[in-house]
Amino acid sequence: MTDPAAGPVAGPVVGPAGGPVVGPAVGPAPVIEMAGIAKTYPGPPPVHALTDVTLDIRPGRLAAIVGPSGSGKSTLLSVLGLLDVPTRGRYLLQGRDTTDLSERARTALRASTLGFVFQAFHLVPHLTCVQNVALPLVHLGVPRARRRPQAVAALESVGLGHRLDVRPTTLSGGERQRVAVARAIVHRPAVVLCDEPTGNLDTANSARVMDLLTGLVAQDRAVVVVTHEPEVAARADRVFKVVDGRVS
Numbered sequence: 001m002t003d004p005a006a007g008p009v010a011g012p013v014v015g016p017a018g019g020p021v022v023g024p025a026v027g028p029a030p031v032i033e034m035a036g037i038a039k040t041y042p043g044p045p046p047v048h049a050l051t052d053v054t055l056d057i058r059p060g061r062l063a064a065i066v067g068p069s070g071s072g073k074s075t076l077l078s079v080l081g082l083l084d085v086p087t088r089g090r091y092l093l094q095g096r097d098t099t100d101l102s103e104r105a106r107t108a109l110r111a112s113t114l115g116f117v118f119q120a121f122h123l124v125p126h127l128t129c130v131q132n133v134a135l136p137l138v139h140l141g142v143p144r145a146r147r148r149p150q151a152v153a154a155l156e157s158v159g160l161g162h163r164l165d166v167r168p169t170t171l172s173g174g175e176r177q178r179v180a181v182a183r184a185i186v187h188r189p190a191v192v193l194c195d196e197p198t199g200n201l202d203t204a205n206s207a208r209v210m211d212l213l214t215g216l217v218a219q220d221r222a223v224v225v226v227t228h229e230p231e232v233a234a235r236a237d238r239v240f241k242v243v244d245g246r247v248s
């Protein structure tokens with residue numbers, strides 16, 4: 001597993017055994033493998049939000065999840081993000097079966113392996129940009145002295161090295177989302193999960209955020225984007241279509 005406290009934001013992803021991720025001719029080994037995943041919300045009445053979902057996500061790839069409203073995209077992202085537990089099926093993250101993890105182990109795995117970007121940014125308004133970006137490092141127990149340099153490096157990597165100590169409320173929407181991207185990558189997660197990351201942005205800022213996300217892909221991270229926007233999906237290496245809880 002990538003050591004989230006190991007240093008700068010950029011750099012090659014390594015495999016579970018510490019060596020480079022080397023896969024079959026089809027591409028690098030999957031970082032995520034789902035087989036037969038189902039999710040039913042109990043209700044009443046019960047809602048079968050996901051049915052028999054089998055997919056894999058590979059490093060160095062941008063995957064888009066598209067589909068009509070209510071089709072199950074957010075549910076799929078929640079399961080991928082270890083925020084929700086499937087009713088059935090198997091979910092391997094970096095080769096580790098997540099199905100029977102305790103809540104505590106699930107939270108720890110989520111914190112070390114995954115980064116999140118949301119449509120509405122979800123920044124803490126009373127913290128500065130650098131404090132917001134350092135939050136995942138606090139949760140991972142990174143020593144205080146190492147947090148700021150890592151957060152600064154992450155903000156520099158999204159072009160915000162000059163806005164370190166201001167509050168995000170003083171920034172534009174595009175800048176706020178770039179802070180959110182910095183927060184998502186500061187601990188060097190293997191996978192970045194994004195829920196409509198450009199949904200609140202104009203065309204120019206959307207393109208800039210997508211450039212950042214494709215830059216992560218170039219660093220061998222896996223990026224997964226739920227989107228309604230065809231121009232975002234058009235940049236994906238793989239598009240998963242969700243219809244009535246089934247993925248194709």
Ligand SMILES: Nc1ncnc2c1ncn2[C@@H]1O[C@H](COP(=O)(O)OP(=O)(O)OP(=O)(O)O)[C@@H](O)[C@H]1O
Pocket residue numbers: 041042043047048049067068069070071072073074075076
């Ligand atoms: N907590 C919940 N309890 C019960 N049903 C839920 C819950 N969350 C979602 N659902 C239902 O599960 C189905 C899939 O919802 P989901 O939010 O995953 O769809 P979506 O594709 O993300 O939709 P949208 O594009 O509108 O955000 C819908 O029928 C929804 O009403």
